[in-house]
Each structure stands twice: as C-alpha cells, then as structure tokens.
Amino acid sequence: MQWFLLGVALLIGGYFIYGKIIERIFGIRPERRTPAIANNDGVDYVPMSTGKVYLVQLLNIAGLGPIFGPILGALYGPVALLWIVFGCVFAGAVHDYFSGMLSVRAGGASVPTVVGRELGSVARHFMNGFAVLLLLLVGVVFVLGPAKLLGNLSGTAVPVWVAVIFGYYLVATVVPVDKIIGRFYPLFGALLVFMSVGLLVGLAVSDKPFYATGITLDNLHPNDLPLWPLLFITIACGALSGFHATQSPLMARCMENENNGRFVFYGAMIGEGVIALIWATLGMSFYDSPDALNATLANGGPAAVVNDVATSLLGATGGILAILGVVVLPITSGDTSFRAARLILSDFLKFDQKPVAKRLMVALPLFAVGFLVSQMDFNLIWRYFGWANQMTAVIMLWAAAAWLKRHDKFHWVCTVPATFMTGVVNAYLLSAEIGFGLPLSLAGPIGITSSVVVLAWLLRRGRRDKDELDAPAIAAEQA
Template sequence: MLWFLLCTGLLVAGYFTYGKVIEKIFGPKPERQTPAHSLEDGVDFVPMSNKKVYLIQLLNIAGVGPIFGPILGALYGPVAMLWIVIGCIFAGAVHDYFSGMMSVRANGASVPTIVGEQLGNVAKHFMNGFAVLLLLLVGVVFVLSPAGLLSSLSDTSVGIWIAVIFAYYIIATIVPVDKIIGRLYPFFGALLIFMSVGLVIGLAVSDHTFYSQGLDFSNLHPTDLPLWPLLFITIACGAVSGFHATQSPLMARCMQNEKSGRFIFYGAMIGEGVIALIWCTLGLSFYESTDALNATLAAGGPSAVVHEVSTSLLGTVGGILAILGVIVLPITSGDTAFRSARLIIADFLKMPQQSMPKRLLIAIPMFIIGYLITNAEFGVIWRYFGWANQTTAMIMLWAAAAYLAREGKFHWICTVPAAFMTAVTFTYLANASIGFNLPMTTSTVFGLAMATLATVALLVKIKGPQVTPVVKLPD
C-alpha cells in the first residue's frame, strides 16, 4: 500500500513542480483571447468552465487505455508502476500540455495542422492520414470493449451492443459539443472518480495483499516477454499516449483562459496516471501471482479481470457501478475519437461544419469504415492501435520540440521524451510480428539509430537558417 501511495504522491507532486516548469517555459498569456471566444460557433467552439472542461478532457483521454493497458502491464510486475509515474510526469503530461496549448495558439487547430506548422507539409499530410487511421482504430477498440462488458452483464449479444454504441457515437459526433458531451460528461467524470477510489478502498479492506510477490522490479512476465520495448507500448494511456493529441484540440476550442492549460491538459493526464496506477495495483494485488493474472487474461481478456475484481471487491451492486464506470470510459473516448476524426477530415477538405448535412457527409462514411473494422480480431486491432498510438505521441513531441526551439526556449523538455519514444516505436516496429519481425538486438540498434538521427536533425534545424512555418503560431 505504501508503494502505491508513494507513486500517487509523486504524480501529484509532479503536477505542482514539473507542471509549473512546463507552464513557465511555454509562457501562457491570460490576456490573449482564446478560440472559444474569438471563433465561437455554437458547435465546436463553445466557452465552458474550467471544471467542466477538465472533466471532459479527462473522460476524452481516459478510455480503456488506462485500465486495460495497466492490467496487461501488471504482468511485468511493480516495474510497470515506475513507468506510469515517470512516463506520465515527464512525457505524457508534457505531450498533452503542448498538444493542447499549441492548438489554442493555432486557433483550435487539429494535430495534423499543428505538426505541419512545425515539421512541414509532408509531415502534415502524413499526420492527416495517420491521425484519422488512429482515431478509427481507437473508436473501434472503444466499441468492442464496452460491448463485451455490457454483453456479460445482460443476455444481449455483443453485436446488438455494438450497433447501439455506434448509434450513440453518430449522434454525439454530429451534435454541438455542449449538448451531450458538455452536459453528461462532468457527471460521468464524477462516476469515474467514485469507481477508482472505491476500488482502492475495497482492496485496502479486503483479504488481498498488496503486491503479493513483493516489490520485485525484475521482469515477472509469466511468458518472459521482454520489458523493452513492450512495456512502453502496452502501457500507453496512463504514461504517454498520442491519442491525447487528437483530443486536446477539442477542449482547446472550449477553454476560456490560457492560464487554465496546466490544470486542464497537464492535470488531466496526471489524473489518468492515477487511474492507471489503481488498475496496475489491482492487477498486481488481487491475484496471487502474475501467472494467475495471466490465466484470467487468457480466459477472458482484460474485461474478465475488470469484472472479477470489481464484483469481488465491491459486491454485486458496487461491482456493477464500477463496471459501468469502465464502460463509460471507452464510450466517452470513442465518440470524441470519431468527433476528432470528423474535424480533421473537415480541416483537410476545408469544409465548414456549422451545417448538419456537411457533418453527416463526413460522419456517415467514417462510421461505415469503422463498423467494417470491428470484424477484425480484437487482439490484432489492439496491437496496431498500440503502435500507432505511441507513434503519434512521438511525432507530436517532436513538433513541440521544434516549436520551442524556434521560439528560442528550452526544447529539451520535449526533445528527450520524443527521442525516447522514437527508440520505443521503431524498435517495436522492427521486432514485432506485425512489423518486420527482426531479432531484438538488431531492432534495438535500429530504434536507437532512428532516435539519434531525429535528434541530430532537430539540432541541425536549430542551427541552420530558420524556415517560416506554414501558419505561424501567434505570440
């Protein structure tokens, strides 16, 4: 229990210390008018209170990632909690802050535009396609996982729940942001907090021992899967996640003051890190060993772990409430994933979204493609999602590093995590069966070489003649 409390305390301390460092380096300007006011349209640009925007941001980014990922990461042992703390403070929250604040400075622009402003048109066009692909994968993952849980709680088939969730997604994607998301998500945020705290209390008063195998920081994975680079792909949400870069612009269009950025963007990521710590702790403590956890995962996947842990610790009623909280998480991220995809496509096509027919023109084909993807095997979708997610984070961090370098500010706060994530993603791509299936040593050398090359390219760009970006971010 002490280790869990220490990790949680470090996350909170990170918000008040390193978060302030990040904020000072960026330099928010409270006197600047934000896009929520300057571009208010009643659909996507809608001013909201800080509390509401924070809770929506937390729900947008906290899908099943900070639950399923840490559960799978718990197979590696307590070392997974170290990655959550370090990754969240120094990479994930930094990534989320800059993806949000750079969007605010760029009039609420989506991530491809932000990347293009800093890394050029080639990167922009690549991110247009890559971000939409990632968002479709996220949307599909966040349909299948809640549909499975809902099916386990009822006599209704998974297929029917998929159809119901997709129907909700269509509505939530095309209506103004304050009609459903702005009204219901703060309540769902409270449910999420209740669920998380309730499970920790339930574990504390139960017969289960915290970290039954002790604080062993060696690799405890029952099938000997390597820590590097798999742990950093497995635990994405809760540590660092590129999906968040697609979500932050949604709230950048609703935030009323730049000084709120640390609370909304950096703070929401810290909140997600706490959720990830809770579920990693549950995975480590509820089961006698990582072998026992792996057996449950093999039988029913992370959904089975959620169901078993929740009902055992909180009883039938409390367990159902906790499971509903876990169902709400992916659904509230899935709809905003499709909403983000709609906005990215609209930006690319230069198609204003004030009118309903134009929103439907983009949304309907997008949902048809998403439905077709649901027919693929969940495990395959999840692996591609994991790699695409971390690759998006890598690119966004490089864009933030380039922005800081161009502004003459301390870029290393973004360059170091960008280089690390470059090594992770390229090593994984080279080694994984969904990639090039190369030996681990060769893959690691390749990953480190790509990270070094990217870092050198940034440093050369800093020292070389400055190229005017496509759309200069205002001061």
C-alpha cells in the same frame, strides 16, 4: 499500500512542480483571446467553465487504455509502476500540455496542422492520414471493449451493444459539443471517481495484500517478454499516449483562458495516471502471481479481469456500478475519437461544419469504415492501436520540441522523451509480429540508432526563420 500512496504523491507533486516548470517554459499569455472566445460557432468552438473542460478532457483521454493497458502491464510486475509515474509526469503530461496549448495558439487547429507548422507539409499530410487511422482504431476498440463488458453484465448479445454504441457515437459526433459531451460528462466523471476510489478501498479492506509478489524491479512476465520496448507500448494511456494529441484540440476550442491550460491538459493526464496506477495495483494485488493473472487474461482478456476484480471487491451491486464506470471511460473517448476524426477531415477538405448536413457528409463514411474495421479480430486491432498510438505521441513530441527550439525555449523537456520513444516505437515495429518480425537483438540497436539520427536532425536544424512560416500562421500565433 505505502508504495501506491508514494506513486500518487509523486504524480500530484509532478503536477505542482514539473507542471509549473512546463507552463513557464511555454509562456502563457492570459490576456490573449482563446479560440473558444475568438471563433465561437456554437458547435465545436464553445466556451465552457474550467471545471467542465477538465472533466471532459479527462473523460476524452481516459478510454480503455488506462485500464486494459496497466492490467496487461501488471504481468511485468511492480516495475510497470515506475513507467506509469515517471512516464506520466515527464512525458505524457508534457505531451498533452503542448498538444493542447499549441492548438490554442494555432486557433484551435487539429494535430496535423500543428505538426505541419513545425515539421513541414510532408509531416502534415502524413499526420492527416495517420491521425484519422488512429482515431478509427480507437473508436472501434472503444466500441468492442464496452460492448463485451455490457454483454457480460446484461446477458444481451454483444452485436446488439455494438449497434447501440455506434448509434450513440454518431449522434454525439455531429451535435454541438455542449449538448451531450458538455452536459453529461461531469455526471460520468462522478461515476468514474466512484469506480476508481471504490475499488481501491475494496482492495484495502480485503484480505488481498498490496503487490502480492512484493516490491521488486525484476521482470516477472510469465512469458518472458522483454521490458524494452514492449512495456512502453503495452502501457500507453496513463503514461504517454498519442491519442491524447487528437483529443486536446477539442478542449482547446472550449477553454476560456490560457491560465487554465496546466490544469486542463497537464492535470487531466495526471488524473489518468492515477487511474492507471490503481488498475496496475489491482492487477498485481488481486491475483496471487503474474501466472494467475495471465490465466484469467488468456480466458477472457482484460475485460474478464475487470469483471473479476469489481464483483469480488465490491459485491454484486457495487461491482455493477464499478463495471459501468469502466464502460463510461471507453464510450466517452470513442465518441470524441470519431468527432476528432470528423474535424480533421473537415479541416483537410475545408468543409464548413456549422450545417448539420456537412457534418453528416463527413461522419457517415467514417462510421461505415469503422464498422468494417470492427469485424476484425479485437486482439489484432489492439496491437496496431498500441503502435499507432505511441507513434503519434512521438511525432507530436518532436513537433513540440521544434516549436520550443524555434522560439529559443528549453526544448529538452520534449526532446528527451521524444528521443526515447522514437527508439521504442521503431524497435517495436521492427521486432513485432505485426511489423517486420526481426530479432530484438537487431531491432533494438536499429531503433536506438534511429532515435539518435532524429535527435541529430533536430539539433542541426537550427532556429527556423519565421519567414519560413506562412503569413496566416504568424498572425495566428502572434494574435
């Protein structure tokens, strides 16, 4: 128990200490009008209270990732806890803060626009397509995951729940942000807190020991899968997730003051880190060994683990409430995934999103493609999601590093995690079955070399002359 509490303490301490450092490096301007105030349109740009924006941000980013990922990561043993804690503080929360605050400074722009301003038009066009692809994968994953959980819970066929969830997503994607998301997400947040705290208390009062294998940094994976790069892809949400870069602009359009950025963006990621820490701990403690956990995963995947843990620790009624809490997470991220995809495409197509008809013109084709993708194998979709997720994080971190360097600020807070994760995603793509299938002995050095090359490019790039930025970008940034 003391190791879990130490992890939570480090996460909270990271918020108050490192989060404050990040805020000072960025340089907030509380007197500056935020996009929610300057561009209020009653649909996507809507001022909301700080507490509400925080809860919505937390529920937007905390999908199945901080549950399913840490459960799979628990197979590696307690070493996974280090990545959750230190990855969250020094990489994930930094990534989320800059993706949110750079969007605020760019008038609420989506991630492709933010990336394009710092890394060029080629990067912007690439991110337009890549971000929509990621959001479609996320949306589909966050349909199938909760549909399976609800199917197991109710006995109703999974395709029925898929249809119900898709229908809800369509409505939530096109209505004003404060009508469903802003109104009901705080209630869902209470259910999320019950689920997280309730399961932890249930574990504490049970006869299950915390960390059945003991505290060790050895790789305990039953299939001898390597820690690097797989652990850093397996556990994304809860440590570092590029999906968050697509979600932060949604709340950048609702935040009332730049003073709130650390709490909303950095703080929500710390909250997700705590959720990930809980589920990694449950995975390592509920089962006697990684082999026992692996056997359950082989029979029913992470959803089976959630069902086992919730019903065993909290009983039938409590287990149902806990499972519903787990269902809430992906559903409250899936709807905003499609919403973010709509906004990115509408920005690219220059479609005014105030008329409902224009929103539907963008949303309906997205849902049609999403439905087709949902017919693919879930495990295959999850693997592609894992890589695409971290690749998005890498690009956003490099964009943030470039922004800091251009403004003569301490860019290393973004450059170091960007360099590390560049090696991870490239080594993974080169070695994975969904990629090029190279042996890790070859893929690893190539991945590391690629990260050094990108680092050298950033360092040699020098401070970009502000004349390289177009006049509207300068005006938006200095307004």
